[in-house]
Amino acid sequence: MTQSVLDKAFRDVVIANRILANEGVVDAYGHVSVRHPLDPTRYLLSRSRAPELVERGDVIEFDLEGKPIGGDTRPPYLERFIHGAIYEARPEVQAVVHAHAEAVLPFTVSTTPLRPVVHMASFIGARIPVWDIRDSFGDTNLLVVNMAQGRDLARGLGAERVVLMRGHGFAAAARSLPEAIRMSVYLPLNARVLTEAMRLGEVKALSRGEIEAHASMKPDDPAMWRAWEYWAVRAGCGDLLTARP
Ligand SMILES: [Zn+2]
Numbered sequence: 211m212t213q214s215v216l217d218k219a220f221r222d223v224v225i226a227n228r229i230l231a232n233e234g235v236v237d238a239y240g241h242v243s244v245r246h247p248l249d250p251t252r253y254l255l256s257r258s259r260a261p262e263l264v265e266r267g268d269v270i271e272f273d274l275e276g277k278p279i280g281g282d283t284r285p286p287y288l289e290r291f292i293h294g295a296i297y298e299a300r301p302e303v304q305a306v307v308h309a310h311a312e313a314v315l316p317f318t319v320s321t322t323p324l325r326p327v328v329h330m331a332s333f334i335g336a337r338i339p340v341w342d343i344r345d346s347f348g349d350t351n352l353l354v355v356n357m358a359q360g361r362d363l364a365r366g367l368g369a370e371r372v373v374l375m376r377g378h379g380f381a382a383a384a385r386s387l388p389e390a391i392r393m394s395v396y397l398p399l400n401a402r403v404l405t406e407a408m409r410l411g412e413v414k415a416l417s418r419g420e421i422e423a424h425a426s427m428k429p430d431d432p433a434m435w436r437a438w439e440y441w442a443v444r445a446g447c448g449d450l451l452t453a454r455p
Pocket of ligand 1: 378379
């Protein structure tokens with residue numbers, strides 16, 4: 211039983227990687243993790259590899275400080291600290307995505323806020339903060355490469371679901387991997403719609419009540435599974451799916 215829970219988590223990380231690649235959320239860069247299902251002080255994340263290519267054997271257990279468990283010496287992602295810092299700050303968070311999706315980038319460098327405007331994106335939250343690494347760390351290469359920077363980013367995220375990273379990308383925190391993937395796929399779509407709508411003129415965003423109407427959806431809701439299954443099959447890894455929870 212214990213082994214099957216862990217095995218499922220490893221397979222789900224592979225599925226999540228393949229989906230994000232297939233849906234164009236990540237390219238050679240970007241990553242996704244899940245909190246260890248049996249030890250909340252660890253998380254599962256691939257070694258440094260493009261998400262489209264990630265396999266079961268690439269997934270490594272890390273402690274929240276970003277150290278590989280068991281002395282795995284394969285190069286890890288430089289920005290793995292994003293994951294551990296968010297898990298450390300937010301005990302309820304079970305999955306984290308970091309990506310550089312192009313459609314989101316204009317909102318990381320402009321003063322126009324990214325807001326949910328389409329119903330599929332309502333669960334990205336009413337407020338999407340923008341974190342600027344320069345505020346605390348001055349001129350850097352913009353990458354989050356240590357725990358101090360990761361924790362600063364986690365503070366920027368606060369209690370929200372998504373934080374934009376100035377000139378860089380975004381980090382999303384969710385209650386499950388299917389939820390994290392759903393948010394990460396619809397976040398760029400919402401950004402594209404908002405950008406197009408602003409070209410046309412005034413924009414009507416979702417109201418707080420409309421956003422909250424979706425907030426009651428559980429992370430294991432059948433609607434969440436429906437998208438996860440669909441995207442997994444589309445990404446060619448339907449064989450890795452386990453039975454619906
Ligand atoms: Zn990055």
